[in-house]
Every structure is written in C-alpha cells, then in structure tokens.
Amino acid sequence: MGLKTAFARLAAGAPARCFAIVGAGADEIAPWLRLDPELAIVDSPRAADVLLVLGRFNEDTLHAAAAVHDLVPPPRGVVSWSPGHEAARGLPFTDAVALSDPSEIGSAAVRLRDELLSGRRASSPDILPDVDPAPWRGVGPFGQGGAGMTGGVPYGRPLAGRANDRDGLKLDQILVRVGPFLPPFPPGLMLDVKIQGDVIQEVSMPAAALDDGSSVADEHHSSEAPGSTEAMTRFAAVQHDPFIAALMRPVPVADLELARARHHLAWLAEALRVSGLEAYGRRVLKLARTVRPEAAEPVDDLSRWLRRNLSLRWGTSGVGVVSASQAAALPGGPVARAAGDGRDVRSLDPAYQRLGFMPVVLEVGDALARWRLRVAEAQQALTLAKRSNGSVTTPSGLVEGLRGPMGARVSASTALVTMLPELLVGMEWGDAVTAVVSLDIDMAEAAVLHDVAAEGRAS
C-alpha cells in the first residue's frame, strides 16, 4: 500500500474541508453550513478540498467564483446547489456535483473528497487561463515599468503608489479589491480599498457590486415601483420567508419573532467566530437553530456570558461608531437603534402594542452596542413569541425586518452599504472587519432594490 493510499485512507474519516461561495438565494442554507458535522468550513480556498457553490450569480461574481475555484489546490472538486429546481445558470465548472436538495451537501462533499483523494476522480481543471493580465511593460534604463525606479505597472499589476498619510508623511499605499467572497465580509460585498500599512485610507464601491443578476431574464419590472411588494416578492428567495409574507397578509407574531431571534443568534455566532472564538460561535449557532420561545434560558445565559467577557468588550468598544446624524439617515433597524434612534415599525402594529412592545434602544452606536442590542432584541423576540398567544400582525405595507423596515423606499442594507466608505476610512483593518460584521449587511437585499430603482429610473 503506497504512502499516498495510506494517507487517503487516513484522511477519509474526517469532515470535508470546504470553502463556501454564497450567491443570491442561499440565505436559508449558508448560515447553517457550519453545523453540519460532515463539513469543515475553512477561511481560505487554499485550505479547502471541495468548493461549495450555493445560489445564483451574475457575470462579475461568476468570474470571481471561477477565480476562487482556481485558487483551490488540486485535487479539488465542486459541489453546487441553486434554489428552485433550475440548474445553476451559467456556472463555469465542468464537472461539478449539482444538487437540488440542500441537505445532501454534507454527504456529497465527503463523498467527493474521498473520491478525489483516493484518485478515483480527476481533479477539476483550471477555468481561467494562467497568464499575466498584461505583458511586461519595460520602460527606463533597467527595464522598469515607470520613470527611474518608481512605480509602473509590471505585468499589469500596479505597484503601490506614494500618498500622504494623515501626518503628512509620504508612505506607500496599495489598492486592494476586497472581493465578493472574502469570508469575514457579507457575501457579494465588493470594495476597492486603499490601504496604507493596515490602515484604510479610502474606500469605494465598484458599480458591479450590487447587482444580483436576477434581473437578466425578467421583463416586467419596468412597471414595478421601487420597494413595491412585487419587487419584494421577487426578492424573496424562499416564499415562506415570514417577513415577506407579513407584507401582504397577517402572520403570527410568534413566527416573525422566532425568525428574528434565530437570525440574530446566527449573526452573533458569525461575529464570535470572526472575533476568534470559533468554538463558542458554533455553540451559539447550534442554539440559534434549536432555540424555542418556551426554552429561552440559554439565551439569557449567553447574554450574561457576553457581558462578563472582557476580551470581547475590548475588541468592539468604540469601534465603528455610527453617529446620531448618520443613524437618522438610515431607514431604521438595529444599527440605528444602537445609535439612539428608536424607530421600529413594530411600535405601530396593534398586535405588538397589545403585547407592550418597546423597542430596545442603546446610545453609544459602536460595535459593542450593536452586539448588545441584537442579543437583547433576540431575548425580547423570544419573550414576545412566548406571550403572543397566537396574535397576528396587521399588514400595512411595512414590516420591521431583520435589518430594518422592509417595503420602504430604501432598504437598510442599501443605506448601510452607502454609509460604509465614510465609516471605514481611517480604521485599522481588524477594526474595519469588526465594524462591517457588526452592521449585518445583506447584499441581496441591497442589490434588488438598487436594481429595481435603477430600472425604475430607466423606464
């Protein structure tokens, strides 16, 4: 038995290491992947065996997905899933394992990994050509790209340029495109960031970032007003999303609030993971999946543990402060409430008023306040769900969604994405990541309304 076969047999018992690429329509599955005992989600495609491609993609994100695929070291394979029963449209992977049932992802990944490592299946070939973006551009007496020894664009990649830092020193500054699938950031977020050292000097959004591609085939949007219920329905990846349903018909308060609590806890699990507490994050994720209004004590324990943990406070206190004026510019939602702005659509709903609902409001507006607010809202949501006794909401065209009012003219995620550049300038990378994670942006939500609004203007 050769060494390679021995290693392959040894490796076969472990969970499959996967890097997950999440597109539009995969919101129901993506947060819960880490709970699957057969999957080990890794931070970098270089550490993965299998690439998980979940959801729908547009042109730019497809290109990025192909680039990420080429980053996975061979032997590599692809498992793909797309919502609805259509095959994943336009994916460039030649021999992906395409699934229609998301619960099979774990077993398919493990099977694929075993076949790849034992050599029974060939590794997925490179998609993009392995060439430089541009030929070597030789100028100057020693072949440099620029004048003298400075700068230039060797092989099509610009070298770091000189720029002033805030003390007036001329130090190097490099332009980095933070792409759609970088793990700590929300999937689909693309930023062009100018970094000096690890301090962010400038942030801009490439225009392609916000389109989720679902507009390509449909024809009838010109008649839709931005933010209309038809648009929101089209946005809903899964028709049984209770928040979408609540826009159009009465929905039990318990359903809404339980979904809210689950989402906030799943968000907390990811935030804990990015802060370095991976194991505890997984514990919280399991809690998020299994919590019920009748058994809400673990959430209270969690809230107490969070208050006592000084290291988390140190990492988030004073980071990413959203001022009161910036909060007023947002349509509402947890970020605004953490900065002192108490707008909450639920205050206007008679069912909630009967339950004595008061929105949770904190003053400071930093990342720590947003953490605390979401945990408090989760606790409040579970209490409301328990006491609701079957009462239902009154549809009014507006619903307090997970990140802000839904059905409004501008979604909370769009407003947050617009606010990102001014928020992140001057922050260190680590603090910037903490701030972005604490904002809980959903790029699909930001995209569809931007997309619909653009069409509204064009028609």
Place this chain on the structure above:
Amino acid sequence: MILNVTFWAFSALAVFSGWRVFRADSMVRAAYWLLVSFAAVGVILVLLKAEFLGLILILMMGGEMTIMAVFMVAFMMNPAGLNPMTMVHRNSVAIVAGVVSFLAIAALGVFARFPVARAPVGIDPTRRLGVELLGDSMLVFQTAGVTLLAAMIAAVAISSARGRFGAGDEGSVEPDQLVPDTGAAPERVAGMQPGGPDGPRDPSPMAAGGHT
C-alpha cells in the same frame, strides 16, 4: 577538527551572503542576506567562546534586519523585485572606498600581534565581559538603560492614533489635501485605479483574497 571545519564553513557563508546583499533585487532579500551574514559571524563568536556576544548579536540583528526590511519596503518603490533594479550607486567612489577599507583591515589582520595564550578554563565570559565593559558604573548604565526604554515608550505614545492633524480614525487629513468647496475631486494618484492607469480590467482574483 570539527571546530576548524565549522569556522571555515561559517566564514565562507558570511562572505558569500555579504556579497549577495548587493546582488539581490528585492529589498527584503537584501536585508535577510545581511542577517545571514551577521548570524554567521555570531556563530563564529560562539566558537570563540564568546557565547553571550554571539547570541546577543543574532538576537539583535534578527529584529534590526526585519525593521530595515520594513523601512526599505515602506520608502522604496521596488520591494519585491518586480522591477529589475540596480542596488548600487556611485560605483567608482564605492569601489575605491571598499578597496581602501579592505587593505586597512587586512593590514590590521596581518601585522597586528594577537595574543596567543589560550583563555583560562573555567572563567565566566559573560561576567568578565560585564565587569570589563561596565566596571564600577553598572548602576549608572542600568539607569541609563531604563531611561532609554522610557524614551522609547514615550515615542510610541506620541505616534499614537492622534496624529498631527487629528485622530486617524476620524479621517483626518493634511489641510492642503482637503477639497475646496468648489467640489473638484482631488487628483488621483497615478496608477491607483484597479488594473493600472488604463482603468479597471477584469476583477482581479484578489477578490477572494489571493492571486492566481
């Protein structure tokens, strides 16, 4: 025998890596070739039973060469050797100065009378070194050392988040960088668009945090 082999091997390494410093295209490589050269000299010092000096040399040079690499990268435009470059300037002056220094040191090595007595067994080189260098003034030097450390800490504190023009995380910039109210955009630094001065190309694979 082993001693001689080790000595000649590390001496050759010191000379070779010293030469490579000037032939390397990359700043980081140049700094670390110099570190290798110093480390080889450190090993030779250990062979001479000056263990403390040798190990301290390696310890300090590790940090110093790293700082040098970082500063070269921060202030010079060709850190990784992407553009071919020449590391040497004013060749004629440098060659003359090099030959003169070599002759002077070689004269020292050949004509000076080095002690031939073996070092006595059982002395503690570290203790003897300390007494020799600092003598009766040990307390003075210790106090000076702590004062230096305090000065370094003060320097770190001064270069804190509050820069010259305000706090960094509030987006402070130098006054002449501020845009006047006419709304004209500040000039872009050349080549700072993604993909180069010609504008955006395909989204680079840095999208997922790596290169192809």
Place this chain on the structure above:
Amino acid sequence: MNALGVVIAVVSVAFVAAAGVYVTAWIDLVLARAVAGLEVRPLDALIAPLRWAAATALKARTTTERPDAEAWALAPALLAALAAVGLAAVPLAPGLLAADVANGIVLFGAAMALVVVAVFLQGWSPNSPLPMIGGYRFIAQGLSYEIPLAVVLIAAALPARSLAIAPIVTSQEHLWNVVRQPLGLPLYLMAGLGLAFWGPLALPEGQDLAGGSSLETSGASLLLWRAAQLLVLVAVAAMGTAVFLGGWLGPLLPGAAWMILKTLFLLIPLIATRHFVARVPTERYVVVSWAILIPLSLLDVFAAGIQALMAAR
C-alpha cells in the same frame, strides 16, 4: 558532554517535539469540541490531527503570482527550526540538555526573536495583500512580546546568578520562581502566546484576515507551518516550566515525569485561551503592552534584584 550524550539529548528533543505537537493538537481539538457543546469523544479526537495532517499533505503546494519562492519555502522550516532550538535549550531531565550552553536564556531569547523573521517571510513571500498585512502586524507587535519576555527571564536568572537553565532550575529547590516572582509567569505566558501567535494574540493569522499569513499556503508547507506553530507553544510551555515552576524538581516521581506534568499544566491554559479569550485589537494591545506590561516586567526585575542583593548579605 560526550558524543553519545549529545545524540541521546538530540533524539529526546526530537521525540518530545513530535509528542508535544501531537498532544497540543489533541488537547486543542478536545477543548474546541467541549466548548462548542459537541460530543467530545477523546479517542476519536486522538486520530483527528493525523487525519488533518494526511489530508493536508495530499494537497498540492500552490503558487501565487510572482511570490518570493525561496523565502516562502524557507519560512515554515525556519519557524520549525527556531522552535526546536528553543525546546533544545530546556533541560528535559536532570542532565538531559541538548543545548548545554552557558547562556541558555539568551539562546532561547534569540530563537524567539527570530520567530519574527519567520512569520514576516511567511506573510511577505506570497505577494498577496492579506498575508502581507498579517506579516506586518506581527512585526508591529514583535517588541511588545519580546521585551517582557527577555526582562522576566532575566529576572528569573537573578536568584541563580547564572544565565544557564540548569542552575536556574536548581536554584528553585527551596522556592519556585513563580512564588518569589509572582509577576513573572503571567507576563511570560502572555509573551509566549504572542510569539506562538495563538488564541487572543493570533493577529497575523486572525479570522479577520481570512487566515492571514498562511492564507495562501497549502500542502506540505501548511502542515509544517502548523506543526511549527504548535512546537513554539510547546517550547514556551517547557521553558516556562523550567524557569518558573522548578523544572524537574519534585518528590517521588522521576525528573522527566515532573517536567511532563508541569509542562502540561502550563500548556493546557495556553491552549484554552484560544477558546475563551477573543482576539485583541492590534493597536490597543501595543498600548497595553508598552504602558502596562513592560513597566510591570521592570518592576519584576527590580524586585528580583532587591531579593538577590538581600540574599547576598
């Protein structure tokens, strides 16, 4: 030491290194499963590090665009070598010391100081922005770890009046250094965590950098890098045992057994910090280190000096 003694010592260091890395990986996995609320299954966890190692070794070593290939290949080997040198400076049993130099403390300090070079090269060489930020972070933090480390080790050497490790261990026959220099061990462990970039001080490889300095590494290089990182942790714990917890001293059991028990006693909390303490914010940790930890370490060495002077009377 005669030739046979040297060979035995080197082989013991290699064995302790391999066993230490394996045990560290196992303890980390067991703790992770316990904190995550999963079924712990310790026997199953025994084979899990081997599974991970096998799976990683089977992957190809990828390359990026125009990396510094030699430096990139060198970095994991350099880290492993430095950690091994650090471990070799620790006496594993009375008389079993691979690096029997008169300045064991300085040897350990030099090996740990060069860890900065290894991590920087690992972050710099792939020519990729996030690993580069990871490498730079480690340099920025380097002195914040090294200065308290060096100062508390010197303080521990004062009662022994020697920079060699074996005399430091024997000087603790009546009282361990952790008792007579209470500031020493906590500061040493914090510095050691930083040098092993583990847990709260995993700044060059944090999740906010998506894996940081080893983001682009794969295959055998990644395996060697992880093993080297765990070996740094083991070396830190072993040296801490020798210098603060009295090394091989103890009744009944042989010296080597005490070394193992005490090293585990230090190793388990070090590993556990990863699951209980969040990653520190870079800039703020530098401030804390320079404004609080370094003055505390100076206090520690002054107190040790005063004790030594009084003992000399």
